[in-house]
Amino acid sequence: MSLSVQIQKQLGDFHLSVRLETGAGVWGLLGASGSGKSKTLQCIAGIERPDQGRIVLNGRVLFDAEKGINVSVQQRRVGYLFQNYALFPTMSVEENIACGARFLKNGRERRQRVQSMIRRMQLTGLENLRPAQLSGGQQQRTALARCLINEPEILLLDEPFSALDVYLKEQLMGEMTDLLGQFHKDVIVVTHNREEAYQLCDHLAILADGQVDACGTVEDVFAAPETRAGAILTGCKNIVPARKAGATTVAVPDWGLCLETGRPVPEAVRAIAIREQAFSAEAGENEYPVEILKVVDQPFSRLVQFRYRSQTVPGPLTWRLETGPRLQHLPEKLGVAGTYIILLYR
Numbered sequence: 001m002s003l004s005v006q007i008q009k010q011l012g013d014f015h016l017s018v019r020l021e022t023g024a025g026v027w028g029l030l031g032a033s034g035s036g037k038s039k040t041l042q043c044i045a046g047i048e049r050p051d052q053g054r055i056v057l058n059g060r061v062l063f064d065a066e067k068g069i070n071v072s073v074q075q076r077r078v079g080y081l082f083q084n085y086a087l088f089p090t091m092s093v094e095e096n097i098a099c100g101a102r103f104l105k106n107g108r109e110r111r112q113r114v115q116s117m118i119r120r121m122q123l124t125g126l127e128n129l130r131p132a133q134l135s136g137g138q139q140q141r142t143a144l145a146r147c148l149i150n151e152p153e154i155l156l157l158d159e160p161f162s163a164l165d166v167y168l169k170e171q172l173m174g175e176m177t178d179l180l181g182q183f184h185k186d187v188i189v190v191t192h193n194r195e196e197a198y199q200l201c202d203h204l205a206i207l208a209d210g211q212v213d214a215c216g217t218v219e220d221v222f223a224a225p226e227t228r229a230g231a232i233l234t235g236c237k238n239i240v241p242a243r244k245a246g247a248t249t250v251a252v253p254d255w256g257l258c259l260e261t262g263r264p265v266p267e268a269v270r271a272i273a274i275r276e277q278a279f280s281a282e283a284g285e286n287e288y289p290v291e292i293l294k295v296v297d298q299p300f301s302r303l304v305q306f307r308y309r310s311q312t313v314p315g316p317l318t319w320r321l322e323t324g325p326r327l328q329h330l331p332e333k334l335g336v337a338g339t340y341i342i343l344l345y346r
């Protein structure tokens with residue numbers, strides 16, 4: 001699969017300007033609320049019309065502003081799973097799924113396809129129930145079946161788990177991964193949740209203020225987000241302006257420190273990020289005196305707020321530890337291994 005998106009759209013004061021090239025597998029659009037994720041997906045599906053640009057799916061031009069091409073939603077062969085599934089409340093499971101196969105004129109073939117979908121999506125026995133009589137997972141499978149029956153070339157999932165509680169979400173994420181694997185569908189999934197992004201996707205594009213800010217494999221984006229937006233969205237809490245100080249060191253004026261990164265530091269570095277788990281009382285590297293401000297016990301971890309004694313700005317830093325015996329002695333120094341210092345360029 002290849003999808004090329006180059007679109008611009010003005011929405012009130014908000015400017016969407018997305019350039020994205022995706023390949024096979026599951027791609028995630030990870031962005032904060034209001035960053036333009038849903039609008040991007042809707043432009044690809046043909047629900048929204050960009051002001052400018054071009055969208056090409058597997059060599060087929062779906063939209064080209066200059067050439068006046070705008071293929072209809074029905075003809076795009078793009079499956080779109082709405083955030084709340086958008087099932088028709090007065091229709092049964094079977095009727096909802098059949099809606100996705102309206103394009104099939106042959107009634108017998110349509111019925112066969114619907115029955116096959118019901119089996120594959122493990123909805124057997126539920127055919128005559130209405131959406132309100134289904135569990136969250138059954139509703140999601142019905143909506144997925146309605147998308148997939150049309151044999152789309154790509155499946156777009158808009159925040160597929162946002163409406164679910166934590167327990168159901170974990171269960172359904174596992175199910176969804178299995179189903180997507182079974183159907184061998186290429187997928188773009190929109191989410192603001194880093195766990196979802198990490199678990200479901202092979203590749204990630206970070207969306208910030210209507211633009212793609214960073215792009216790469218999930219592992220690379222999480223290991224080295226490169227931008228502030230990427231660092232925040234992948235869960236970094238300690239982000240601070242920094243600049244190159246030496247071949248392998250960064251100066252961090254707000255903390256009054258110079259940190260050794262253990263690798264060449266490019267001139268372009270503008271900030272660093274250190275994950276909460278990266279600090280250690282036994283790091284043996286970059287160890288500096290700290291003042292512990294607060295210890296908050298959480299169910300499976302302990303959050304320690306601290307400041308460097310050399311710090312010139314007030315905001316606390318956070319250090320997260322696995323829950324163990326209560327801290328007997330609060331450390332006087334904390335360190336961080338150079339490899340855990342994430343260099344940010346924007």
Ligand SMILES: Nc1ncnc2c1ncn2[C@@H]1O[C@H](COP(=O)(O)OP(=O)(O)OP(=O)(O)O)[C@@H](O)[C@H]1O
Nearest residue numbers: 011012014031032033034035036037038039040192
């Ligand atoms: N019709 C509109 N007129 C003006 N602004 C709009 C319109 N529709 C959307 N916007 C703005 O466009 C921006 C992007 O919206 P979009 O729904 O794509 O965000 P999102 O990243 O999906 O957010 P969320 O995660 O909250 O759903 C938002 O700031 C929104 O306020």
